[in-house]
Amino acid sequence: xxxxxxxxxxxxxxxxxxxxxxxxxxxxxxxxxxxxxxxxxxxxxxxxxxxxxxxxxxxxxxxxxxxxxxxxxxxxxxxxxxxxxxxxxxxxxxxxxxxxxxxxxxxxxxxxxxxxxxxxxxxxxxxxxxxxxxxxxxxxxxxxxxxxxxxxxxxxxxxxxxxxxxxxxx
Amino acid sequence: xxxxxxxxxxxxxxxxxxxxxxxxxxxxxxxxxxxxxxxxxxxxxxxxxxxxxxxxxxxxxxxxxxxxxxxxxxxxxxxxxxxxxxxxxxxxxxxxxxxxxxxxxxxxxxxxxxxxxxxxxxxxxxxxxxxxxxxxxxxxxxxxxxxxxxxxxxxxxxxxxxxxxxxxxxxxxxxxxxxxxxxxxxxxxxxxxxxxxxxxxxxxxxxxxxxxxxxxxxxxxxxxxxxxxxxxxxxxxxxxxxxxxxxxxxxxxxxxxxxxxxxxxxxxxxxxxxxxxxxxxxxxxxxxxxxxxxxxxxxxxxxxxxxxxxxxxxxxxxxxxxxxxxxxxxxxxxxxxxxxxxxxxxxxxxxxxxxxxxxxxxxxxxxxxxxxxxxxxxxxxxxxxxxxxxxxxxxxxxxxxxxxxxxxxxxxxxxxxxxxxxxxxxxxxxxxxxxxxxxxxxxxxxxxxxxxxxxxxxxxxxxxxxxxxxxxxxxxxxxxxxxxxxxxxxxxxxxxxxxxxxxxxxxxxxxxxxxxxxxxxxxxxxxxxxxx
Numbered sequence: 001x002x003x004x005x006x007x008x009x010x011x012x013x014x015x016x017x018x019x020x021x022x023x024x025x026x027x028x029x030x031x032x033x034x035x036x037x038x039x040x041x042x043x044x045x046x047x048x049x050x051x052x053x054x055x056x057x058x059x060x061x062x063x064x065x066x067x068x069x070x071x072x073x074x075x076x077x078x079x080x081x082x083x084x085x086x087x088x089x090x091x092x093x094x095x096x097x098x099x100x101x102x103x104x105x106x107x108x109x110x111x112x113x114x115x116x117x118x119x120x121x122x123x124x125x126x127x128x129x130x131x132x133x134x135x136x137x138x139x140x141x142x143x144x145x146x147x148x149x150x151x152x153x154x155x156x157x158x159x160x161x162x163x164x165x166x167x168x169x170x
Numbered sequence: 171x172x173x174x175x176x177x178x179x180x181x182x183x184x185x186x187x188x189x190x191x192x193x194x195x196x197x198x199x200x201x202x203x204x205x206x207x208x209x210x211x212x213x214x215x216x217x218x219x220x221x222x223x224x225x226x227x228x229x230x231x232x233x234x235x236x237x238x239x240x241x242x243x244x245x246x247x248x249x250x251x252x253x254x255x256x257x258x259x260x261x262x263x264x265x266x267x268x269x270x271x272x273x274x275x276x277x278x279x280x281x282x283x284x285x286x287x288x289x290x291x292x293x294x295x296x297x298x299x300x301x302x303x304x305x306x307x308x309x310x311x312x313x314x315x316x317x318x319x320x321x322x323x324x325x326x327x328x329x330x331x332x333x334x335x336x337x338x339x340x341x342x343x344x345x346x347x348x349x350x351x352x353x354x355x356x357x358x359x360x361x362x363x364x365x366x367x368x369x370x371x372x373x374x375x376x377x378x379x380x381x382x383x384x385x386x387x388x389x390x391x392x393x394x395x396x397x398x399x400x401x402x403x404x405x406x407x408x409x410x411x412x413x414x415x416x417x418x419x420x421x422x423x424x425x426x427x428x429x430x431x432x433x434x435x436x437x438x439x440x441x442x443x444x445x446x447x448x449x450x451x452x453x454x455x456x457x458x459x460x461x462x463x464x465x466x467x468x469x470x471x472x473x474x475x476x477x478x479x480x481x482x483x484x485x486x487x488x489x490x491x492x493x494x495x496x497x498x499x500x501x502x503x504x505x506x507x508x509x510x511x512x513x514x515x516x517x518x519x520x521x522x523x524x525x526x527x528x529x530x531x532x533x534x535x536x537x538x539x540x541x542x543x544x545x546x547x548x549x550x551x552x553x554x555x556x557x558x559x560x561x562x563x564x565x566x567x568x569x570x571x572x573x574x575x576x577x578x579x580x581x582x583x584x585x586x587x588x589x590x591x592x593x594x595x596x597x598x599x600x601x602x603x604x605x606x607x608x609x610x611x612x613x614x615x616x617x618x619x620x621x622x623x624x625x626x627x628x629x630x631x632x633x634x635x636x637x638x639x640x641x642x643x644x645x646x647x648x649x650x651x652x653x654x655x656x657x658x659x660x661x662x663x664x665x666x667x668x669x670x671x672x673x674x675x676x677x678x679x680x681x682x683x684x685x686x687x688x689x690x691x692x693x694x695x696x697x698x699x700x701x702x
Contacts, residue, residue, distance in 0.1 A: 006620045006630050008654050091665050102625075105617040106661050110668055136321060136488060137614040137635035139642070166668075 007096050007104040013085030019126045020084075020146025024077045026122045032070040039063040086144050091166065093133070093159065095142055107142050110166035111135045115156050119149075131155055196274035198281075205332035206262035208308050213258065221251045271330055273344055278318060280328050292327045294349045296320045298463050298489030301502070302338050302456040309454060314338040318345065319489025321637065326489075339365060346443040346458065368441035371520065372513050374506075378480070379433050382508035383426055385474040392422055432501040433508075438517065445520050447505070457502065463487055464521050465612045466636040466643055467505065469514055469538055469605040476603075481514045481538065482507060485521075486639025503640050514538065522609065526591030533588065536565025537597045537605040542583040544572075567597065571649040574627040578647060585646045587632075587656065592667070594634070594660060596645045606643045608634050610660070611667035618657050620650075632656060 313332035434451035444460035569586035
């Protein structure tokens with residue numbers, strides 16, 4: 001399904017590192033391993049005859065549906081990663097994400113209160129980092145995951161410098 | 171490390187010796203000596219109750235003061251109780267003694283604690299609001315608490331409990347004057363600032379407050395719940411449903427009482443220091459919101475209030491943070507608990523002294539009550555281009571395109587936006603009418619959001635992020651092209667507005683404005699300056 005982007009036209013987006021797919025896959029595997037094995041508990045109980053009253057089709061159905069949904073989300077991950085983008089404009093930073101539920105965020109440099117860089121174990125192993133901008137609003141939630149470490153450091157310095165130049169109060 | 175205390179402010183005398191014309195600048199002052207007892211009276215009362223309840227009951231019944239069985243141990247018990255009491259009082263006194271505050275050099279400083287010391291300083295020009303609160307007991311003793319809010323969205327930055335009422339007002343005036351950038355008198359650098367004069371703008375009569383509560387949503391739930399339980403108990407012939415009603419009724423009475431207590435005698439006044447709100451029946455509160463501290467504002471009207479044309483205004487202020495479930499937070503973020511439409515216009519004029527449009531009343535009326543004329547939509551491309559003077563005039567509001575009317579069959583002619591030179595107006599809701607106003611220079615960041623269904627109809631939501639509070643501005647289902655254009659335009663407008671706002675000292679801005687007006691000749695430049 002060709003989808004029309006909601007972002008303003010004429011912007012050349014910079015994409016995050018394709019290696020970020022691995023990070024998302026690791027997170028996906030861990031989360032779904034836990035969830036699916038938990039949901040398999042009724043099945044184990046029923047098969048071993050410890051829980052007679054529970055219908056078998058339900059015990060099979062719940063983990064199966066969860067697994068199918070998880071696999072579907074697995075297929076989406078590469079496209080979701082490709083959909084993450086950011087663009088530095090003269091006075092603000094644009095961040096976009098999402099395919100089905102798209103979101104394009106505009107953060108003026110002068111509004112930034114501080115910039116965070118973080119890296120989880122998988123990200124660190126791949127030389128990636130996650131950059132997060134904070135404004136006075138909790139709703140901003142401006143995050144660029146999967147940046148190469150050098151690019152993250154460059155962006156942080158760039159954002160700090162630009163933020164200082166255009167500093168505005170609240 | 172003990173901060174060097176001013177010798178004059180010794181224990182016992184403390185803040186009490188500072189009379190009306192204020193302390194010398196930079197002196198370390200203490201709060202009123204009675205304040206720990208006013209604050210901690212509940213604890214003292216509980217201790218007294220715990221120790222003397224038995225004896226008191228026995229005396230009432232004509233028995234001896236002390237039970238025979240523990241008569242031998244009575245002195246030890248008394249001693250123990252006395253020690254606990256002494257320790258508590260000593261703790262109060264030490265806590266009071268080591269609490270000092272100072273207003274100097276653009277900062278307010280507060281030192282507290284004697285085991286774990288805390289020194290806090292907050293910049294005066296970062297003030298978001300100053301509140302003077304009087305709980306009932308403090309009010310009886312003529313004391314007041316002063317809260318100094320900065321943009322932290324959490325607890326108050328500096329709470330001084332308690333000061334004498336005139337001291338609290340004096341301190342508030344000093345803080346606001348320093349924060350505003352009022353030049354100090356060079357002859358008397360330490361002189362306290364005179365309190366800024368204020369003009370009352372509007373009051374909410376008690377009758378209207380009670381009426382608004384009766385017509386509020388919770389009353390509808392009360393009536394529905396009561397009717398449901400009566401019907402249920404009649405049908406099942408089971409009386410126990412009435413039992414469930416008792417706690418519910420108690421809760422409702424408490425809620426209504428709370429609303430009346432907090433909203434009673436609501437008065438709004440304007441002074442050079444900002445908007446001043448006073449309210450309260452038993453506990454009174456006076457809030458001062460300096461100019462430009464309101465981040466976002468919402469005018470709303472529940473369906474039943476439409477009978478009398480009443481509205482409510484809530485605001486986001488950085489220092490107040492998100493209003494939790496507790497009544498205090500929500501009453502602090504209420505700019506007008508209930509008011510008529512002229513009251514709403516008055517308050518909007520206070521918040522937005524420059525509405526950035528030649529005819530603010532028309533725009534705000536359209537925002538609060540307006541509905542796009544279906545005739546204004548031609549086929550599918552419909553943007554009513556604000557036709558001046560024509561019958562389809564809707565205050566320039568751009569609403570959801572007709573193609574998306576299935577997404578919001580009732581609200582599509584309401585959901586819309588318009589931008590003046592100084593603020594973005596977002597309206598929504600056919601039954602629960604809402605109008606959100608966000609000044610351009612207060613926009614933090616923005617996002618366009620679109621789900622699969624919205625994409626099918628080529629519409630998108632625009633979310634404006636502001637500081638935490640009851641108002642969360644969201645433009646629902648704008649046309650995709652209009653939304654995109656607005657995202658770009660709004661970023662540019664917010665940028666321009668921020669560049670005009672240069673100083674945290676609000677009087678500086680007014681002065682710069684005055685200077686700009688004096689030195690300029692071209693009328694168009696003058697216009698530009700006026701919007702600053």
